[in-house]
Amino acid sequence: MMDRRAFLYGSGQTVLSAWLANYMSMTPQKAEAATLQAVGDGEELIAALTKLIPQLMREAAVPGLSIALVQDGKLRWQKAFGVKDTTSREPVDEHTAFEAASVSKTVFAYAVLKQCEKGVIGLDTPLDRYAPSPLPDADPRFGSITARHVLSHTTGFQNIRSGDEPLKIHFQPGSQFDYSGEGYWYLQSIVSRVAGHENPNDCGEYEAGVKICATDIDAFLKSNLLVPFGMKASGYVWNADLARRAAHPHDVTGKALAKSQPKATDAARYAAMGGLHTTSVDYAKFLIEVLDPKPADAYRLNQRNHDEMLTPQVKLKEGEKIDGADAWALGWAIQQRKTGDVILHSGGQSGFRSLTMGSVQRKSGFVMLTNSDNGGNVLFHPKLATALTPLLTK
Incomplete structure (x- = not known):
């Protein structure tokens, strides 16, 4: 299971980081010229994407892709390309569910912050007050780990434990960044302990023999x-509806891979770090709540906590930068641009790649989901990045 869930620092991320570094280093005159050469953010953009995306998919052997654009706080456009499965050739449509991979973390982070707002847990309360340490050996540093540390990837935990590397704390929590699914x-x-239930009669064994109960x-x-935000086509546990709508994973050659069918125990292990199945339309509904929030209610954050979610918590050093991000907030990576911050998150696990980006200032952004290990070669292609720049830049 580790290979399925490990966050991937693959070629797609490298391409985007290189493109952004080049763009961000331009002189103001050159940057302006590059933006002017790009398409606009209205019908021109849609026409350009409709033509460009199938071309990039063919070049990269990516079977299926779904994209949704958000503009001025509304769903502007959604389009499905390609097939769910190269064996059945069933086409992708707006109802097709993809594995969001690590983009799942943004949804979980929002839900956690609402629990903090309600006082169920404390954002800065040591988590050992709610449950015992999961570490095999006592480590006094564990007592200082908080939800804020988890959401900003500063716990000190590694990404995923293994038999060769048991779960442990690698540095003083809060002192530096290290991306961690284990957190x-x-x-x-x-x-799950303080606001839900565990079934001790339904358990499974995962990385390094860790026992996880449903x-x-x-x-x-x-x-x-999910339901309050209108994301009724999304979820974490396999069922008949998801089986009808699910895209299947593919390797770099375009060969279909076996589709996982997550059980309750799998969700108990992976939901937060990468277990969300969603459609581009559903995820766009969540993105709209982040970019152009409705008034606070029982499910939506108040303004103070919404702003805190998107406030950089830790600066990223040169070797730590993922997807061209300069900092990490609570659940979101942050690109700090002169034209306004851009929030983003990418995801990758076996047979799926995903990317979402948004500008709070413009209330605009996008989500793209693919069913291929080559998905990054489309999502992070310089031509696609150039086309989408006006959507995120004033």
Whole structure:
């Protein structure tokens, strides 16, 4: 399971980082010229994407892709390309569900911050007050880990434990950045303990022999975020509806891979770090709530916590930068641009790649989901990045 869930620092991320570094280093005159050469953010953009995306998919052997654009706080456009499965040749449509991979973390982070707002857990309260340490050996540093550390990837935990590298704390929590799926798993286990239920009679064994028992995290996230936000086609546990709509994963040659069918135990391990199945339209509904929030209610953050979610918590050093980000907030990477911050998150696991970006200032952004290990070669292609720049830049 580790290979399926590990965050991938692949060629797609490298391409985007290089493109952004080049663009960000331009003189103001050159940057302006580059933007003027790009298409606009209205019908011109849609026409350009409709032509460009199939071309890039053919070049990269990516079977299927779904994209949704948000503009001025509204769903502007959605389009499905290609097929769910190269064996069946069934076309992707607006209802097709993809594995969001690590983009799942943004949704979980929002739900956690609402629990903090409600006082169920504290954003800066040591998590060991709610549950015992998951570490095999006592480490006094564990007592200082908070939800803020988890959401900003500053816990000190590695990304994913393994038999060769058991779960441990690698530095003083809060002192530096290191991307960690294990941190998100641990925070998910806290949420399940204090706001949900665990079934000790339904358990499984995962990386490094860790025992995970089923929880109601799927029902919790549906009732506390997915359904209130209109994301009724999204979820974490396999069912008949998802089986009808799911895109299948593919390797770099375009060969179909076996599709995972996550059980409740799988969701208990992976929901927060990468277990969301969603459509581009559904995820766009969530993105709209982030970019142009409605008034606070039982499910939506108040303004103070919304702003805190998008406030940089830790600066990224040169070797730490992922997807061209300069900092990490609570659940989101941040590109700090002169024209306004851009929030983003990418994801990658076996047979799926995903990317979302947005400008709070412009209330505009996008989400793209693919069913291929080559998806990054489309999502992070310089031509596509250039086309989408006007959507994120004033």
